[in-house]
Amino acid sequence: MRIKTTVNNKVYEREVEPRLQLADLLRHDLGLTGTHVGCEHGVCGACTVLFDGLPVRSCLMLAVQAGGHEIHTVESLAAAPDKLHPLQEAFRASHALQCGFCTPGILMTMKAFLEENPAPTEEEVREALSGNLCRCTGYQNIVDAVMLASKK
Amino acid sequence: MKPAPFKYLAADSAAAALALKAEHGEDARFLAGGQSLIPAMNFRLAQPAVLIDINPAQDLSYIKTERDVLRIGALTRNRTLERDPLVAKHCPLIREAVVHVAHPQIRNRGTLAGNLAHADPASEMPAVMLALGARMKARSAKGERWIAARDFFTGVFSTALAADELLAEIEVPALPPRTGCAFLEVARRRGDYAMMGVAAVVTDGRKVRLGYCSAGSTPMLVESDSLDVDVQAGIDPLGSVHASKAYQRHLAGVLTQRALRIAVSRS
């Protein structure tokens, strides 16, 4: 099937099999490997991308559903490799990542969260973060990073 | 965990979706939010030969009131239920429960109709629909019919929908005056399926409708004319890796008392 989709503000046309997962389209067809796959059943959140501005699990969507929609992945955040997005800067300052595998999914989730909730409490941040699993950090520094970013 | 191959068909209207379903019958599944169907397909627990994508069918996407009745179209996302002012005004119980359904990323895609049609007995919204006395509109290419919530859920992952039917709309009646509602659940982690959950609707401080999730192979409805409810007689929890049957029964008792107290205080 032929689809035409916009990813990180660039239009792509691709021929895809119906069962191709959206995450696989992004990672292998489009080479945007920043989005990671952790579970393929929608629990870990590593694959979270923005679909028409809203965070979704790209492992629970099919590539064919992307046609006519706008997707943003972690690669859309930094203006340049040495010009990090304020949220990314906050993560670095707070040591909010260790292995970095869950990080892109968390960044996209938190970007959307902060746009809707610009001045969250710690409790609200933890709740918003509860749909993303991290095995390395124990979350504390991630919460600090999001609080820091919200004050910028 | 990649799905087995299938044929993909997109339907840009309810009628188109129904025509395709009539053609393919049980070999075809509807794809709405996909938040339950796609993981099942990734695990290859579900292997539909045909997927009918109803996301393009915008005529299924609505929330409206008609007289006192709230009508929720099949494509209404759970995220919308959380935020829609009509839902908040007409039926705050829905909003109170829907924030327990998974996480925002799932609610951004998942639909109420899809959740109900999936009929996981541990799911919150079926229990809520039972407590509210909602009706489900089942449409097929041949026509439509209404199924009361109490008749809709027939077993684990099974509903009264026929092979050619789509759950097209959920109708939520107006709540009687002097009615208060509450939803409570106990889950291992936020967003997990509940170990026990209850939706309580109390009218006149004594007429009680309680919808339970994780209390049997379907959501369970317990009705009573007084606040002194025999919860245990009305439920049949199955136990799980997270909760023994005894513990589930214990939780049902605890949550019922707490939910009734809150519902009464709101009525």
Next chain:
Amino acid sequence: MTTRSFGERIRRNEDPRLLTGRALFIDDIELPGLLHATFVRSPHAHARIRGIDTAAARAVPGVIAVYTAADLGDYWKPGPLLVPPPPIAGIVFNQRCQVPLAKDKVRHAGEPVALVIAQSRYVAEDAAAEVAVDYEALPAVVDLEAALKPGASLVHEDVGSNVSAHCRQTRGDYARAAKGAHLVIKRRFLYDRGTSSPIETRGVVAQWDAKSDRLTVWDTTQAPVGIRDGLAAMLGLSERQVRVVAPYIGGGFGPKIMMFYPEETLVPWAAMRLERPVKWIEDRAEHFLATTHERGQIHDAEMALARDGKILGIRDVFLHDGGAYDPYGLTVPINSQCTLLNVYDVAHYDSTFTAVFTTLPIVTPYRGAGRQHGIFVMERLLDLAARELGLDPVEIRRRNLIPPDAFPYNYGIIYQDFEPLEYDSGNYEPILDKALELVGYQHFLREEQPKLRAQGRRVGIGVVCYVEGTGIGPYEGAKVQVQSSGKVSVVTGIGTQGQGHYTAFAQIVADQVGVKVSDVEVITGDTDQFYWGAGTFASRGAVVAGNAVNEAAKVVRRKILRTAAEHFECAEQDLLVEDGAVHVVGVRQKSIRLGELAGKANPMRGAVEPGTEPGLEATSYFGPKMGATASGVHAMIVEVDRETMMLEVKKYVVVHDCGTVINPMILEGQIHGGVAQGIGNAFYEKLVFDADGQLLNASLADYLLPTALDVPRMTLAHTVTPSPLNPLGIKGAGEAGAIPVGPLFAQALENALGLPAKKIEILEIPLSPSRLWEIACATPTTGR
């Protein structure tokens, strides 16, 4: 001006790459002609294989090959023994290692039976579903005690029993000590299985270049050098023909250092045979059965005490669930055996374990690696003894701490590194006092708790001590080199799975060689870059590789000074190395950038003096004689809803001593992450196997990893008791957070629910609201 970077909270060098999604993880690798692998895995925990029919699978369009054990020929053999049994008198060890593909029998659900290679993972899975295996089911072996009874189904028939190992270690004479005891406490303790579940699963990509006769393998391994050596031997290649690269890895935690997993053994073989690159990425469903587990043990332990609470001796007999094969030897149970002694002065000890074969996935170290079981038993025994003796649980611990002047403290028994268990240094009482202060122990017991209890709230407090044996040998190495750009490269043989080596090692070098941390490029995990090493395990990366880096950096510094002194014709003591340059003190124009100096050290003409080398480069190795013992205290205040048994951690304190600290920010991150896994282990994570060896919760929806709402904010503090065993004085820290959380929860929950007054005890981990309710009501699991 140079600011000192060792010991500072330096931002990580690796973060920009990880934050922008530009870090290479295993599944990001794309190669021309890449094929994809999947495995057919046994649905049975125990079964004979009567036959395998791959015809239908091979006929699926897009399938390249389907292999079974029969197709492997001579390549089929059990994997190597990774850790031999330690030299302990009377030890019994029946070595039975995993095989690449099951031949006559499968021994755990998920054991690979066939390998499918296809154009895509999607097609490979289609074909895998078509492979028909004729199984004859056999009784599963799951219960440890039943496994040892005569007539039990045998996991390995030729062993004659289900005993994988048997080992007894003693110190002093427990029987005699117990005779004179005022009190003997005896209990059975249960610790159950969990899995590391990193967010990135395992993966292997292999590429055979027939034209240059070279094999490249990308592998999510914590031991690239070991994999290189083993694969070369297995595949009949020389070590120089094989390059193993551990790319960025999404969490290791131990199971990624299990080596020669079937997939690791077969994917390179298939790539060579097909002369096409092959990729295998473990999916989450596979991970639950294909990657190693840890944790299952049953302890029958007793403690003899004097009237004042002093431990006279301990006897422990335990069963260890090793799973279907035992390639990792006795590391986990030996750690349990040794770590049980904790921070205490125990003169008489008698510990026996039997490691049992079961028809369950293999057990190898996972963060804590058996230490948690020992700590659980010791800390629980102390709590129960304190109760009987009418002592405060903190007081009984205080009375038994090894005093600061007793180090090095040698227990005489053998540890996992085959050396006698000797604690190098420690000062335990200040750690305990600091933890009590931070958690507000006295204030809580005297004022807060009574007040809240009067309101009907169930709040409790727990304080536990632990040790962590870290930084064991054999060795690691590092090469430090000033490049012509002026940047400094550091290469070492270990890998990195998030613990910040790219920064911590840079900090070590930056101070020695006078450059900014961000100008030090660290390369880990590539066997072409560094030939020798053991791997990241047992909390040894910073200690062992860090010290090797430090030694190499010191040599480079000496070369810088010598070369610059020759260049400026001055004495070395007149030189200052800072800000990426060397200059003569007081003579600012006599200054040379390090990159240029490196060029001077690599002459185009003239001669390199005998006994010297070109460039500003050095390679050093560090092999500690034995491990360094870190320790700490965890304290927690918890509130429990007495009806639902759901809990909320109100306060969590960790006071930790791992000697000298390289980067406090990275260290704290390790503690946070360890505690989070410990909380998972204590209250959320349990692998539930049924009597048929089937895993009932094989998904992240049902195997519960803690989320941001389940892990509390932690208050951390450190004390510093340097290790005398290495020049930097550091001890390892990676596993510490995870070790004592089980007994901490047990103690605090007993306290919160008032269980001691009801004579109810918590003797098992993990707990859950449901299990806690059953224990607190003292109702049996079959319901009321």
